Amino acid sequence: MEKPVLYNSNREFEQQQWKGEIAYWKEELEMFTIKLSEFITRWGEKEILDQIDDYRRQFVFHGEVIEDLLEDLEQQEVFLMAQSDADILKNETALVKNHVNLRKRMENQREIYAQLKKQVFRFLEEYL
Template structure:
């Protein structure tokens, strides 16, 4: 089995990419919430309003997930920066393992978020 090596600089670079992606998601959620506000004023049907509430809850939950992801990235970056200041060249296998697990978690969240967006866009097509 081939061993993968993750250097601190590469992990930090990937963290920066993820932060940008999370910032984009936050902006999208703001836009989606604005759409919900528009729809609330247009519809009185209880079924439609229940769906609006469902999406509002999903967006709130996903916003919380984004905050958790940002916090984890920040903790990893602080740890990496500390290692950099002490000029530690040794590979931290535990950190690398955590990074790979977190990468998998980010990929899962990408999928969940993409599905939510698709579902919401279908809803908008129907009720906008």
């Protein structure tokens, strides 16, 4: 089996993309939290308030997940700074596996978060 090869330029590009995406998610989570807080003052029905509270908890959870992703991404960058400046990291199988794992986690977070946003928008449309 051929060893995976990870080019620094590709890794750096992907990591910058992830950082931008995480920054956007953080801003978006703040906006959703504010918007849901506004709705709490408008609605008195227990069922609606419970649903809003559930969405707020999910946003807190997603905030924690993206913080973990960002921390792991930064740790990987610190590790890479200590490595050689070679263009190809051929013998760093652990690094490649770690990067691929981060990629899978980002993809998973993207999908789960997108589903949550769809649910929240549908909820808002129904009760606005």
